[in-house]
Amino acid sequence: xxxxxxxxxxxxxxxxxxxxxxxxxxxxxxxxxxxxxxxxxxxxxxxxxxxxxxxxxxxxxxxxxxxxxxxxxx
Amino acid sequence: xxxxxxxxxxxxxxxxxxxxxxxxxxxxxxxxxxxxxxxxxxxxxxxxxxxxxxxxxxxxxxxxxxxxxxxxxxxxxxxxxxxxxxxxxxxxxxxxxxxxxxxxxxxxxxxxxxxxxxxxxxxxxxxxxxxxxxxxxxxxxxxxxxxxxxxxxxxxxxxxxxxxxxxxxxxxxxxxxxxxxxxxxxxxxxxxxxxxxxxxxxxxxxxxxxxxxxxxxxxxxxxxxxxxxxxxxxxxxxxxxxxxxxxxxxxxxxxxxxxxxxxxxxxxxxxxxxxxxxxxxxxxxxxxxxxxxxxxxxxxxxxxxxxxxxxxxxxxxxxxx
Amino acid sequence: xxxxxxxxxxxxxxxxxxxxxxxxxxxxxxxxxxxxxxxxxxxxxxxxxxxxxxxxxxxxxxxxxxxxxxxxxxxxxxxxxxxxxxxxxxxxxxxxxxxxxxxxxxxxxxxxxxxxxxxxxxxxxxxxxxxxxxxxxxxxxxxxxxxxxxxxxxxxxxxxxxxxxxxxxxxxxxxxxxxxxxxxxxxxxxxxxxxxxxxxxxxxxxxxxxxxxxxxxxxxxxxxxxxxxxxxxxxxxxxxxxxxxxxxxxxxxxxxxxxxxxxxxxxxxxxxxxxxxxxxxxxxxxxxxxxxxxxxxxxxxxxxxxxxxxxxxxxxxxxxxxxxxxxxxxxxxxxxxxxxxxxxxxxxxxxxxxxxxxxxxxxxxxxxxxxxxxxxxxxxxxxxxxxxxxxxxxxxxxxxxxxxxxxxxxxxxxxxxxxxxxxxxxxxxxxxxxxxxxxxxxxxxxxxxxxxxxxxxxxxxxxxxxxxxxxxxxxxxxxxxxxxxxxxxxxxxx
Numbered sequence: 001x002x003x004x005x006x007x008x009x010x011x012x013x014x015x016x017x018x019x020x021x022x023x024x025x026x027x028x029x030x031x032x033x034x035x036x037x038x039x040x041x042x043x044x045x046x047x048x049x050x051x052x053x054x055x056x057x058x059x060x061x062x063x064x065x066x067x068x069x070x071x072x073x074x
Numbered sequence: 075x076x077x078x079x080x081x082x083x084x085x086x087x088x089x090x091x092x093x094x095x096x097x098x099x100x101x102x103x104x105x106x107x108x109x110x111x112x113x114x115x116x117x118x119x120x121x122x123x124x125x126x127x128x129x130x131x132x133x134x135x136x137x138x139x140x141x142x143x144x145x146x147x148x149x150x151x152x153x154x155x156x157x158x159x160x161x162x163x164x165x166x167x168x169x170x171x172x173x174x175x176x177x178x179x180x181x182x183x184x185x186x187x188x189x190x191x192x193x194x195x196x197x198x199x200x201x202x203x204x205x206x207x208x209x210x211x212x213x214x215x216x217x218x219x220x221x222x223x224x225x226x227x228x229x230x231x232x233x234x235x236x237x238x239x240x241x242x243x244x245x246x247x248x249x250x251x252x253x254x255x256x257x258x259x260x261x262x263x264x265x266x267x268x269x270x271x272x273x274x275x276x277x278x279x280x281x282x283x284x285x286x287x288x289x290x291x292x293x294x295x296x297x298x299x300x301x302x303x304x305x306x307x308x309x310x311x312x313x314x315x316x317x318x319x320x321x322x323x324x325x326x327x328x329x330x331x332x333x334x335x336x337x338x339x340x341x342x343x344x345x346x347x348x349x350x351x352x353x354x355x356x357x358x359x360x361x362x363x364x365x366x367x368x369x370x371x372x373x374x375x376x377x378x379x380x381x382x383x384x385x386x387x388x389x390x391x392x393x394x395x
Numbered sequence: 396x397x398x399x400x401x402x403x404x405x406x407x408x409x410x411x412x413x414x415x416x417x418x419x420x421x422x423x424x425x426x427x428x429x430x431x432x433x434x435x436x437x438x439x440x441x442x443x444x445x446x447x448x449x450x451x452x453x454x455x456x457x458x459x460x461x462x463x464x465x466x467x468x469x470x471x472x473x474x475x476x477x478x479x480x481x482x483x484x485x486x487x488x489x490x491x492x493x494x495x496x497x498x499x500x501x502x503x504x505x506x507x508x509x510x511x512x513x514x515x516x517x518x519x520x521x522x523x524x525x526x527x528x529x530x531x532x533x534x535x536x537x538x539x540x541x542x543x544x545x546x547x548x549x550x551x552x553x554x555x556x557x558x559x560x561x562x563x564x565x566x567x568x569x570x571x572x573x574x575x576x577x578x579x580x581x582x583x584x585x586x587x588x589x590x591x592x593x594x595x596x597x598x599x600x601x602x603x604x605x606x607x608x609x610x611x612x613x614x615x616x617x618x619x620x621x622x623x624x625x626x627x628x629x630x631x632x633x634x635x636x637x638x639x640x641x642x643x644x645x646x647x648x649x650x651x652x653x654x655x656x657x658x659x660x661x662x663x664x665x666x667x668x669x670x671x672x673x674x675x676x677x678x679x680x681x682x683x684x685x686x687x688x689x690x691x692x693x694x695x696x697x698x699x700x701x702x703x704x705x706x707x708x709x710x711x712x713x714x715x716x717x718x719x720x721x722x723x724x725x726x727x728x729x730x731x732x733x734x735x736x737x738x739x740x741x742x743x744x745x746x747x748x749x750x751x752x753x754x755x756x757x758x759x760x761x762x763x764x765x766x767x768x769x770x771x772x773x774x775x776x777x778x779x780x781x782x783x784x785x786x787x788x789x790x791x792x793x794x795x796x797x798x799x800x801x802x803x804x805x806x807x808x809x810x811x812x813x814x815x816x817x818x819x820x821x822x823x824x825x826x827x828x829x830x831x832x833x834x835x836x837x838x839x840x841x842x843x844x845x846x847x848x849x850x851x852x853x854x855x856x857x858x859x860x861x862x863x864x865x866x867x868x869x870x871x872x873x874x875x876x877x878x879x880x881x882x883x884x885x886x887x888x889x
Contacts, residue, residue, distance in 0.1 A: 010704075013754070030662060031677055032711055032747045035685045039694050039707040051683050052528055080573060083858045090866055217403030224402040226873045233821070 001066055007040050008062060017062040024056040034059060041065075047072035095226055102228040103197070104237055105244045105257050107131075107152045111269055112201040113253045114148060115167040121145035122392075123167065125160045126179025126317075128153035128271070133319040133376045134177070135385040136268035142389030145174065149269035154194040156184055157299035161306060162211040166202055168310055176307055176314045177392075180351075182336030183373075185296045186286045192219045193230030200227060272378040279371040283325060285332055297343075304347045315392065316344050320354040320384060321374035323364040352391055354384070361387050397438040399636045399884065400590065407434065408640060415644055420568020424542055427565075427644070434547035439510035446483075446509040450476055451537075451544045454519035458526045458533040458540075469527050473520060480516040483508055488728030511550040513725060513889040517675055519544055522558045524679050531559040539566060546646075548637040552630070552886035554651040554671040561648070569645030574854065581850045582639030584868055585839075589632030590884070591876030593832040596825045597625035599877075603814045605789045605799075611813060612795075615803035619785040623778075624833055626785075626885065627655065630669070633884040654840045659773035661742045661780055672725070676718045684714040704751055712744035719743070726788070726889075731796055735787035742780060828875050 008017050015028040023029045029037065037059075038049050047069060058068045115123065122145050124134050129151075136147035150163060160178070167173055195215045202208040216224040223229060231237070249256050258265040263273045307314045318340070326333055337356040344351035355374070358364045366372070368380035376384060397404045411430045418426055435444050457472025487503040494501055522543070526533045534540040542565060543558055604611050604618035611618075631652040641648045651670050658664035665673045684690060690710045698706030716737065723736020746753075757764055783800075790796035811826045812819040842849050853861070 010751075031681070032662065032708075032715070032743070033750075035682070035711045035714075036707045036747075038686065039691075039710055040703075042691060043695070043698060043707070049686060051686055054682055054686070083862050087862050087865060090862070091869065094866065094870065217406070218396055218398075218401055220400050220878050221402040221405050222400075222873050222876065222878055226870075229873045229878060232874055 001062075003044065004041075004066055004069070005062060007037065007044065008065075011037050011040070021061040021064075023061060024059050029059065037065075041069060045069050045073060095228070098226070098228040100245060101238045101241055102231040102234060103200075104231065104234070104241050105250065106197060107258065107265060107271075108198050109201045110253045110255060110265070111150045111152060112163065112166065112198065114269065115150050115163065115171065115173075116169070116203055117171065118148070119146075119171040119173065120148045121174035122147040122177055123164075123173035123175070124149040124151055124177045124179065124269075125155070125163060126151040127155055127181040127184055129181050129319045129374055130177075130179035130317070131269075132271045132273050132370070133374075133381050133384055134179070134317075134388065135266075135270050135272075135382050137266070137270075138382055138385040139389045139392070140268075142386065143392055147268065151179060151269070155198075156195075157296055157303055158214065159195055159198050161299060161303045162198070162202075162207060162214075164303065164306060164312075165207045165210075166205070168312075169205060169207060172310065173312060176312055178303070178314055178316050180316050180318050180340050182318075182332070182339070183283075183285060185293055185300065185336075185339070192216075192223050193227070196223055196227045196230070270381070272381070273370045273375060275367075275377040275379060277370040277377070281371070283329075283371075283373040285329055300343065301347075304343070304349065308347065314347075314349050315395065316340060316349055316351045317388065318351075318353045318355045319374060319376070320359065320362055320364055322366045322369050322372055323358065324366055325372050325374065326355065326358065326364070350395055352388070354388075359387065397434060399633065400587065403437075407437075412643060415569075416571045420570075423568060424539065424566045427546065428538055428542040431542060431545040431547040431550065435510065435545060435550065438551070443507065443509040446479065446512065447515065447545055447550075448541075449479065450512075450515055450519050451541050454523050454544075455534070455537055455540045457523050459535070461523060461527045462533040469523060472523055476516055476520055476523075480512055483512065485724075485728045511552070511889070514553045514555055515544055515550060517672075518555050521555065521675055521679055525558055531562075534558070534562075542566075546641075548640040549648055552633050552637070552884060552889065553669075554634065554637070554649045555675050556648060556671070561646075564646045567645075572645070575645065576643050577854055578850045579639040579641075579643035581853060582642060583636050584639075584865075586632040586635030586637075586639060587872055587876075588832070588868070589628040589635065589836065591872055591878070592828055593628035593836070594625050594632060595629075595877035596829045597621045597628065599814050599825070600811075601625050601789065605791075605795075607791050607795055611809075612799050613802040613806050614809060614813075615786065615799040616782075616806055617809075618799075619782045619789070621829075622785045622789050623656070623782055624829060626788075627652075628832070628836070629885045633886065654844050656778055656781075657774060657840065657844055658777045658781075659770065660746065660777055661739055662746070664777055664781055665739070665743075672722065676722060680721060681714055681718045684717060685711055690714060705748060708748050708750075712747055715744050715747070716740040729792075731787050731790050731793045734793055734796070735784055738784050738787060825877070828877075 005017055008015070012029055012033050015023060017023075020026075020028060024034070034054075038054070041047065042049055049068075049072065053068060053072070058064055122136075122139060122143065124130055124136065124139075124147065131149065131151040131153065134149055134151070136149050139145075139147045150167075155163070164173075164176065192215060195211075199208060199212050199215065202211065212224075244250055244257050247257075248254065255265045255267060261274075262277050263271055265271055304314060318336075321333075333356050337353050340351055340353070354362065362384060363380070367377075369376055397407060407430075411426070414426055415423055432444065435447055439447075453475045454472055457468050457476075460468035461472070483506050486506060490501045490503050493499055522531075522540075525531045534543070543556070543561055546556075546561075546565065549556060600621040601618055603609060604614045604621070634651045638648050638650070649671050653667040653670065655664055655668035658667050690713070693713070694706060694710040697709040700706075701709065717740075719736040719740025720733065721736070722739070723733040726732040726735065763769060786796045786800050787793070790799060810819075812822040815822050839849060853864070856864070
């Protein structure tokens with residue numbers, strides 16, 4: 001989780017990842033930033049994210065992203 | 075009661091819309107030639123009816139034609155009369171006052187110029203007495219056109235605010251009620267009772283004619299309409315003679331290819347309908363003087379004296395048919 | 396034929412509306428389908444409807460096969476669907492370029508473009524991919540699907556619809572609702588306002604300045620500003636008519652514009668301008684492209700050779716440029732459109748790559764990027780960038796675009812009467828109408844940006860005021876609105 005938060009802060013430092021649950025819905029992460037994030041996550045966690053996974057509910061909060069990573073690592 | 079309450083504002087809107095529209099039409103739309111001409115062809119029968127554009131409007135004197143041919147004649151030509159307008163004017167005339175023969179003036183610029191001015195057609199429609207022809211004409215023109223022009227015909231004259239007083243005066247006058255021609259006399263040109271526009275010989279506009287590239291491929295609509303006119307006359311058993319009125323020699327010399335192509339096109343159309351085509355523009359006519367002094371402009375609108383001489387020549391040619 | 400401003404369309408729509416609410420709910424969608432196909436027959440001609448039916452049939456079958464798991468269904472269907480669009484829209488362009496590059500003498504043929512083909516091809520392709528990615532179920536009923544494809548308000552210029560969203564209102568029973576009717580009507584009138592008082596007048600300036608043989612090509616800056624007004628008023632006005640008409644029938648279509656000139660960046664602009672094209676590109680091209688295997692390999696290579704920050708952004712940048720290349724091509728078969736697309740793509744790509752450095756520079760210069768002043772700076776900067784892009788969109792060739800840009804640097808002062816020197820009074824009146832219209836649009840845009848329900852406010856006025864307002868509005872359209880006998884919309888030719 002720490003590593004994930006570091007990545008998020010590096011890509012977009014303006015959002016509050018501790019509390020925000022509308023990262024996509026409220027546009028805190030743009031498409032560009034989201035896909036840069038996906039690219040970084042695939043590299044860091046050795047997972048494969050497909051278009052089917054790319055739905056708001058998987059990326060609206062740091063916790064949701066973490067849960068997705070865990071699911072894909074299995 | 076609920077439905078009535080719901081419909082009431084809509085009804086009020088429609089009534090007010092029609093009323094304001096009516097007032098604006100009255101104030102802004104001037105007294106124009108088609109009103110007189112359409113009334114005339116709806117109420118009187120003629121042996122010869124001239125239809126076409128502003129060229130024949132000035133060039134053909136029905137009195138001279140009449141006295142030579144012995145046939146009653148009326149000039150129903152007017153500027154901005156495209157083939158589609160001619161069709162509906164003839165259909166309107168044939169409702170109860172079928173003409174004996176049609177003299178159809180062909181101005182190539184009207185076939186080439188695809189941009190029909192719907193505002194003018196709208197006026198033709200407005201002037202017709204209520205009938206199935208009027209409805210068909212409206213449908214044919216209005217469906218493709220801007221809804222504002224169809225429902226608010228005054229917008230064609232919305233800039234002519236200083237004409238309002240004169241418009242309202244004329245519409246209260248006797249001339250309006252009796253379809254009089256007096257309001258058209260402005261000292262430089264006047265319309266006769268037989269429908270000709272007589273232009274004083276002092277009038278001249280030196281601007282060169284605005285002739286588009288002659289390309290019949292692009293004006294299929296106008297060609298189709300012309301063929302509709304000829305087929306209609308054929309079905310009604312009304313003989314047709316197609317005429318192109320004379321033009322100044324300098325215009326012909328400057329646009330030889332244009333008039334050559336125009337002649338060829340009409341020659342083919344006339345042949346396909348087995349109709350006589352008298353072209354006084356293409357190669358001129360030795361009986362006529364085609365000097366520029368005979369015209370009020372380089373397009374070919376004739377002065378009254380030249381028009382009388384041309385009408386005599388035309389009558390002689392009609393007598394030989 | 397049947398242009399939105401024609402009497403014919405109004406009568407057509409009234410007939411559709413009357414029958415729609417007189418019929419029982421279950422029959423309403425069938426009535427709409429009949430009217431949609433009738434609209435296409437009348438507007439495009441009987442010969443061209445076969446292309447619409449072709450795309451409908453091909454993608455309907457493709458959807459059914461894709462749902463059953465046939466792997467070949469998607470590539471084959473997309474090839475058939477886009478192939479038709481490519482063949483009709485881009486063959487001549489391809490031939491001309493082959494002739495130029497290879498010296499061949501292939502002939503070009505006059506090809507017709509079926510009405511709305513650029514829109515319905517994308518819409519049907521989107522449906523196919525949604526079914527493949529299980530975002531929606533395939534529609535088993537061919538005629539229900541056909542309505543989704545051909546729904547007449549949107550066939551000509553979009554918005555590009557999504558099946559899952561549209562199907563929730565397209566097939567359900569609707570009963571007449573006065574409030575919804577009034578809201579739809581206001582929206583339609585607003586569309587007419589923009590089209591008739593701004594777009595058509597501005598078009599006269601744009602056409603005069605951007606004509607390839609124009610003597611006024613140095614007036615480029617004025618020209619692109621007029622084009623901003625014309626394109627926005629024409630396209631969004633047309634969309635307002637579409638959405639208003641659909642709303643009257645109880646059908647919700649996606650928004651296509653959201654005050655685009657308040658955008659703070661080119662990225663933001665494309666979230667506010669032609670929104671449904673942007674979201675289509677994002678969901679069906681941009682994201683799949685970025686997440687593809689070979690893009691992943693490219694990303695790995697970039698991270699190795701260009702560092703972590705640039706490395707993770709590069710695949711997104713490249714995908715973005717490709718997407719905007721497609722956007723450019725979508726606009727038309729010409730190099731200047733392609734450059735138009737690339738211009739937008741490159742700006743977004745570069746700003747994405749420089750996101751981190753920008754943050755550092757702003758900190759170093761003590762720029763508060765949350766301040767109103769900075770916000771205004773961003774809006775003006777974006778407006779300028781967008782207007783530069785219009786040189787490429789509006790010119791007929793790349794050469795013309797560059798020539799005009801160079802000449803713009805030495806533009807003389809001029810009067811707006813240049814467009815018709817024989818009627819200066821009229822020119823001034825028309826120009827004043829454009830400016831007044833833009834002022835009204837600007838005010839309404841500010842209200843909309845603050846999510847104020849303008850239509851709701853209008854409807855809360857007393858009935859008598861509303862009748863008077865409506866009368867005034869209609870007569871203003873007549874008194875001041877531009878009119879000609881063509882009434883075409885720009886995006887109706889796509």
